[in-house]
Amino acid sequence: MSDLPRKAVTRTAKLAALPLGFAGRATWGLGKRIGGKPAELVAREMQQRTADQLFKTLGELKGGAMKLGQALSVFESALPEEVAGPYRAALTKLQEAAPPLPARTVHSVLAERIGEDWRDYFQEFEDTPAAAASIGQVHRAVWHDGRKVAVKVQYPGAGAALLSDLAQLSRFARLLGPLVPGMDVKPLIKELRDRVTEELDYELEAQAQRHHAVEFADDPDVVIPHVVHQSEQVLVTEWIDGIPLAEIIADGTTEQRDRAGQLLARFLFSGPARTGLLHADPHPGNFRLLPPAARTTADASGAEAGSAEDAEGAEDGSTGSWRLGVMDFGTVDRLPGGLPQTIGDSLRLTLEGDGATVYRLLREEGFVKESIELDPDEVLDYLLPIIAPAQAEEFTFTRSWLREQAARIADPRSPAHQLGRQLNLPPSYVLIHRVTLSTIGVLCQLGATVRLRDELAAWLPGFLPEDAEDAVPTD
Template sequence: MSDLPRKAVTRTAKLAALPLGFAGRATWGLGKRIGGKSAEIVGRELQQRTAEQLFKVLGELKGGAMKFGQALSVFESALPEEIAGPYRAALTKLQEAAPPMPTRTVHSVLEERLGADWAELFVEFEDKPSAAASIGQVHRAVWHDGREVAVKVQYPGAGEALLSDLTQLSRFARLLGPLIPGMDIKPLITELRDRVSEELDYGLEAQAQAAHAEEFADDPDVLVPAVVHQCEQVLVTEWIDGTPLSEVITEGTQEQRDRAGQLLARFLFSGPARTGLLHADPHPGNFRLLPDEENGWRLGVLDFGTVDRLPGGLPQPIGDSLRMTLDGDADSVYELLCEEGFVKESIDLEPDAVLDYLLPIIEPAEVDEFTFTRGWMRSQAARIADPRSPAHQLGRQLNLPPAYLLIHRVTLSTIGVLCQLGATVRLRDELEEWLPGFVPEDSADEELDEEVSAVEA
């Protein structure tokens, strides 16, 4: 039996206590200020205590609580620097590890799913997990054919825990809102809830990973480990070493940061074009930077439990609207946004105002190369979050159609990671190569004709 459902009452109590803890610390902060401490010092101490409690609870609970914490972790770049420090340390812990489940529970799952003689499938099996995530943990092993493998074992009762946690978190989403300026927390939690069943299905995950592994098999830039075996609650894939992106963020050289950022952007935009799938969980714990003799570094990609199925690649209206915005064609941009449902029929906006809202956001696509920084991310968040700003007023009138919800979150999350890396990236190159509509069709046809002529010559 799992310890997760048995402790449902405890889990709910811990989550329900979080808002009370926030209120208690606010009272504590007021007392400190009355006692003579400055608002700045008290605010910093308050944020640090809040961060420590919030992410300690989320990490301990695994399930939906940790999934929510990981989703938030990529947005810490948007926090003001005096607040970001305490959160950064707490959030980073969620990207790589969580308290492990007992060895007896792991063996019980393996025996139930692989058979009583499960141990004979492995030459070696490490009982201590190498990584733990929201719904399962990974053990390093050697498969019976000699391959090093990662054995992903799902926590018994993970589904119930996910749904319970996310339901509880949604009840005080407004209190969590101030964690990330300019971000609406409730839709994020709703989307995580909607994808619970998909993420729990290791069969779907195996299919998505196998499709990527096959497509990227000979790719010089991206490595996706092959699927070795899959059954309910257990997924065995080839093992890959490398430096977790969370470590590159904290300790990597600028060369590593830039290379990781470029490859991350390349994978984000090339994946849907090449596989019809969008890897939709881009927190740093799911990526590795691997040394490569020819190209210096490759990007290892893990965890395909959450994907967006895009048979035609990323929707062409994204590329069209980006291109027209960069061209300053306000009327065409506005017309396209209306057609796609970003502006509801009952709303009437000034096209030039919409253009002014969009241009700062797409600045990285306007230049040959762009350095993503926490400062830039904070400036964007502050611009949209400030209730007095025109951007905030306009942003509240825009709509995010369901078909674009996951694409939007993945893009924002990836930009958040690029800002954590402080990477200089040639984003425009990736957009021109992989994003439908970004290059005008006439230009694309001319390039194709030139390539054909070169081959014929």
């Protein structure tokens, strides 16, 4: 591949091949079974072939196709294990890897956006990308003052590609539905389209990252790399080493998983309270677990990135002082007052069993339309299993628990399915909802035991009774 495919007809053809490929493999599988091959073996081969095609097509196209793949990858925990296995490896690849742009294209962008003398800004610049994502790829470099930096270069034509891909993907969203039981993929695609302009604007991203970096500068648990330089289509930030969260998911120790999960939950709920912004792209490729000695290049020389096994014995041998490195602030939700108090009020009242008040809150916020009438007790029955992590002192997030919740909501025979179809998601909650679900998906991938209730009590308005002065009266 010599460049990002930009012609709409080319991209449309590649995307259209996905559903055609699904149908073709079904026919191939039927032939194999007629030929005497065991159905289970045929199904496994078909799933592997589908996963391979999914990664190849989404990875090559980058743009909206790959962004959807990244969004779906955090939900693989909800799939039945016999289906999830073949998809897991392919979707996980989308979190940090994709076929890279050639060096000449990268150099061209840098010359156009920084200047023909762009090499003078760097002591070193690695042409081979360290990571490739949906709209840009990241190169490791050394800034002219000696700092290790990450240079994010936006793909030429990324904006047009994003819009074209997502428009095409929405046309066969139903075919992607089985990848995430209980979730309608079409609204997810629409929400991704709504965020395209913001994500392409590296100035907005730089502002959001600077705000977070200042707020978390002395935080003992979270590391945000500072912005070093920003211009159109190029963003230079401090480099942070550490263990990619995808590696913790694959090979991490129990202690590493639990620490990463706790810090991820802490960042999710503390970020809006502290910055008025919600980091809205919580897939594992955007996080690192930093050993105790690791720092950004701004405050220390840093520890070299290594494997989970290598880092296990870092310094004091304890994961308790490890920190969470957070990257990519291209997609944020602006919440000046932090997360809405309605969320905390509803959680608290649901756990208290006050169905009437919860129902009234949901109606007032638009989760239940005026034309719909529901039984408050049935609403509680729907919500309680989902919010079990908020009730326990500590909760172990597992793939089996998430699969159980997905199956309960996806099964047309289930009361939860029938009730869920009558609920509405107000526009102002769409991104909050997706981020929460995505974070839960990552926690289940980690298999982390998390004291979620502690984080809710510390950061979510309305969750504690003493914060509930403005809650709806319970008359």
